[in-house]
Amino acid sequence: MSSLAVYVVAAAAVFGVGVYGLIVADHVLRKLLALNMMGSAVFVLMVAVSGSAQGRPDPVAQALVLTGIVIAVAATAFALALLVRIHHDTGRVTLSERGDDDD
Amino acid sequence: MTPELLVDVILAVGLVALSLRVVSGGELFRDIVVFIVFGLVVALSWARLGSPDLALAEAAIGAGVTGALMLMAYRRLASRSGGASGDRSRRLRLAAPVAVLAGTAVAIIGLAALGIDGASDSGGAAALAALPATGLGNPVTGVLLMFRGLDTLLELVVLLVVLLGAWAMMIPGPPPALHLVSRDTPLVAALLTIAAPLCVLVAVHLLVVGADEPGGAFQAGAVLAAGGVLLVLTGVLRPSREAGPVIRLAVLVGPAAFVVVGVSAMAFGRPVMELPGLWAVYLIETAMMISIAVTLSLLFGRSGGFRRGGP
Amino acid sequence: MSLSESIGLALVGLGCVFYLAGTVGLLRFPDVFSRLHALTKADNLGLLLVCTGLAVLEASWRVALLLASIWLLGLLAATVSAYLIARHAHHAGAAGRPAAEGERP
Structure with a gap:
């Protein structure tokens, strides 16, 4: 098993764990942690796969992932702003199951 | 093994x-x-x-x-x-x-993709081949600024939109003070006098070497933002509701510099977003670093702007 | 393997031993203060040894200078954060009593 394959398998496992966490978590902060881990897993996968040809990661893939990391933190920041506002307005830190207001 | x-x-x-x-x-x-x-x-x-x-x-x-x-x-x-x-x-x-x-x-998907031999005419190979002509040594900086500049510009726009969204979601009333420790606390003052200037030094270093070695505007901006976080947490900067003119300018300067330099290429008969030289890369990256740092600090402080904190 | 290589590797290995000791202390010690004690003392020495070892391996003044500044920054960060955690724990009255599950070590 090559080093790249090790990272591909680890990324897939982390992605699965992230999906599990996203579904199971009640607290939105926890869902965001899981979502961020899924993102990191995809980034690792992309760079590991792009490195298979030349022996070093493709610069376009690296730039794409660098962009992705920044967009991920931006999306997280916006989600947290929404969450803090929702908590301020409703006192809740969870999402209702079917979009209905079950308070 | x-x-x-x-x-x-x-x-x-x-x-x-x-x-x-x-x-x-x-x-x-x-x-x-x-x-x-x-x-x-x-x-x-x-x-x-x-x-x-x-x-x-x-x-x-x-x-x-x-x-x-x-x-x-x-x-x-x-x-x-x-x-x-x-x-x-x-x-x-x-x-x-x-x-x-x-x-x-x-x-x-990953293991299957790993088995495919990359095409020799991939974008990455083209970028590596075209890199020496740009004068840059770091292929990632080359892709971000020279070859895929539009992506990077739009990324800055996303950051700006996120900041506007966070501003729209701001809780009414004055933003609560965030500082966890007073800067009068022993050791914290020492940390500030050493770490705050060092953040600026490291950020500028990352920016300058980013042309040829690992580093660049995003890493530099994040390090600078870390300095901003430190200033907010120690109460040197206090969140305020309104963004002052300096803050507005700092948030806009990154995308603005990119657009101005990119579009002015047309006046010289070159394609849009083609940068005229290394000086333009440094100019845009400096502006990007400032915008990224200020945007991230504002998102952390969940505030419109900052004012100087009292002693 | 040359003499400088063996010295460098030995220093890095010794540094890792200190890191291990610090981590064991963090996990095994009963309260906040002794945990901090184990972590900061052992890890700062471990970092010094690893940095020195790497500088010997690299045999370049520029790298040695960079590694020295990394160590000094590590010292600064460890000192201030350990002080702040200890201060917080002291105010919270955690002194002497065992760290509860979930308490910041």
């Missing part, structure tokens, strides 16, 4: 173990800290995968800024535990199978 492969396996096992720890549902504060550790292990993995640029970005942005944002939100939410919501049992029953399915699908 070679020592290199052993290191990779240890890192990979660490990644999976830490991610399991994050979702296993202990105390939320602890899980956020473990998530930050996860980000640092991802950064080490980037270094092992041959991408120091991404290692720097992950450590500064992925682990650092995201972790700081999470911890600040945790504090704002007063550590309320989420109560059960709706029909939880069905969700829990489905979770494990769905997760296994998703992980297996990703593994199959």
